[in-house]
Amino acid sequence: MSNVFELTNVYKTYRNDGKEFTALKDVSLEVREGEIFGIIGMSGAGKSTLVRTLNRLEEVTEGTVKFYGKDLAALKARELREVRHSISMIFQGFNLVNQRTVLANVEQPLKIAGVPRKERKEKARQMLEIVGLLEKQDVYPARLSGGQKQRVAIARALAADPKVLLCDEATSALDPKITGEILDLLKKINQERKLTIVIITHEMSVVEKICDRVAIIDDGNLAEVGDVTDVFSNPQSKAAKKLVFPSNPFDPSDEDGQIVRIVFDGTQSNVPFIANLVEKTGLKVNILSANTRSVGGIGYGQMIIELPELARDRQTVIDFFKAGGLSVSEVGRND
Amino acid sequence: MTDYIKDAILSGILETFEMTLFASLFSYIVGLPLGVILYATSKGRLLENRAVNGIIGFIVNVTRSLPFLILLVLLIPFTRFVVGSSIGTVASIVPLTVGAIPIVARMVESSLSEVNPGIIEAATSMGASPLYTIVHFIIPEATPSLLQGGAINVATVLGYSAMAGVIGGGGLGAIALQYGYYRYQKDVLWTTVALLILMVMLIQEIGIRLSKKTRKT
Numbered sequence: 001m002s003n004v005f006e007l008t009n010v011y012k013t014y015r016n017d018g019k020e021f022t023a024l025k026d027v028s029l030e031v032r033e034g035e036i037f038g039i040i041g042m043s044g045a046g047k048s049t050l051v052r053t054l055n056r057l058e059e060v061t062e063g064t065v066k067f068y069g070k071d072l073a074a075l076k077a078r079e080l081r082e083v084r085h086s087i088s089m090i091f092q093g094f095n096l097v098n099q100r101t102v103l104a105n106v107e108q109p110l111k112i113a114g115v116p117r118k119e120r121k122e123k124a125r126q127m128l129e130i131v132g133l134l135e136k137q138d139v140y141p142a143r144l145s146g147g148q149k150q151r152v153a154i155a156r157a158l159a160a161d162p163k164v165l166l167c168d169e170a171t172s173a174l175d176p177k178i179t180g181e182i183l184d185l186l187k188k189i190n191q192e193r194k195l196t197i198v199i200i201t202h203e204m205s206v207v208e209k210i211c212d213r214v215a216i217i218d219d220g221n222l223a224e225v226g227d228v229t230d231v232f233s234n235p236q237s238k239a240a241k242k243l244v245f246p247s248n249p250f251d252p253s254d255e256d257g258q259i260v261r262i263v264f265d266g267t268q269s270n271v272p273f274i275a276n277l278v279e280k281t282g283l284k285v286n287i288l289s290a291n292t293r294s295v296g297g298i299g300y301g302q303m304i305i306e307l308p309e310l311a312r313d314r315q316t317v318i319d320f321f322k323a324g325g326l327s328v329s330e331v332g333r334n335d
Numbered sequence: 336m337t338d339y340i341k342d343a344i345l346s347g348i349l350e351t352f353e354m355t356l357f358a359s360l361f362s363y364i365v366g367l368p369l370g371v372i373l374y375a376t377s378k379g380r381l382l383e384n385r386a387v388n389g390i391i392g393f394i395v396n397v398t399r400s401l402p403f404l405i406l407l408v409l410l411i412p413f414t415r416f417v418v419g420s421s422i423g424t425v426a427s428i429v430p431l432t433v434g435a436i437p438i439v440a441r442m443v444e445s446s447l448s449e450v451n452p453g454i455i456e457a458a459t460s461m462g463a464s465p466l467y468t469i470v471h472f473i474i475p476e477a478t479p480s481l482l483q484g485g486a487i488n489v490a491t492v493l494g495y496s497a498m499a500g501v502i503g504g505g506g507l508g509a510i511a512l513q514y515g516y517y518r519y520q521k522d523v524l525w526t527t528v529a530l531l532i533l534m535v536m537l538i539q540e541i542g543i544r545l546s547k548k549t550r551k552t
Contacts, residue, residue: 081463084462088460091457095451095454097475108463108471142551142552
């Protein structure tokens, strides 16, 4: 499989009124053909800047961004415009032209590429059919709901037969149900059209639902990159852990109390290990918080528990969980 | 009011319309591209260019800050050069146009600046050139605002046209000045004033309706 994008040691520094701000620091990663690649991070982490280096809406300060082996920075204005026909983008704010009908909006990239009128109308209608909005072709965007607007934007993005689709917080302005529908649509397009998709988001649920691989961006740095199942079940970096495990809001019930986090994956999620613990050792633990999430159909869970008072008992509990194949890590206050 | 004055007022209305129409038209022919250039070359825009923006911005600011009456007088030689005379309805179209150009340019610039930057980003990401983006994305999106600004501009030109009467221009302004002011004919003065107000209101109304009709949001 070849790489669609290849970023090597990318830096991006903004200079404003003599002040410098580095939005990307030494980011290297690749996006593979046919995959759905997620880029996740807190707001202000630099992920929007990162995605804009992929179609050179942002110039990189240092390093290279290659698209199918071509260095984007080396392209002349005209060549860059040509390449951009192959790199579509959808946005959080949809960015449709409000003064043009839905059909005219979808026609735009075809018009730019110089496709004759009759052909482009036909193509635009096909695209609207794919996103299920053909009956809205003569309507103006203001009459559409947010989800419908994003569908039109997707139709517009697909019209020029791109090789890759960049999604910049494409579902962040939508409610959970509509987000789910849009993600299903993207997944369908990815599978049916073999379209590579890069998704920028701050929502874990988006990555969990449709991404194959994920990069975690933290304060301009690439904290971690890998398969979604690996990163989510066994996060290595601090930033990844913070995203995967929500912070523990609880303090131990007294000063000397000890709190641990136990993490289990799909293979153990149907084992009642807390009940087993009580039954086998007679020791009780206090469950402070617990949650599970599904990544690619496999359940992953974590539990924050407070251990018994006696050090000996604590060790017994930890050993019991470890023997069961769960990962156990100590949690500090407000960690 | 004598029939003679009634006729004068009637032809004054037509002359005012003529001056307003042509001066507005010509000022848009020059002012619209100027406004587009001002917008596109300003900081952070598609064709950012400090030098071009600075020079055009300076000229626009200077001409805009001159009182129109002074501009009228200053332009007399230029008007004579362009139309061969400096008095009459046709001659007044020249200073009116020159006076309106910077106002139009700034109004156009401000309308275009209202366009959501996201649309420009979307156009660029589709591979549109800066010029294509301006013509096919920014201007269509700004059309309702441009029309609203247009109505304000035309009304301003109409107001200015009344001033042209001072240096021998035609129209209602000249009638108000000659009969109403110099001859103390208060009825003529008030009639012309009422007519001018009506015309401004009419233009505003047409502009607002056009703007509303084209606005799809």
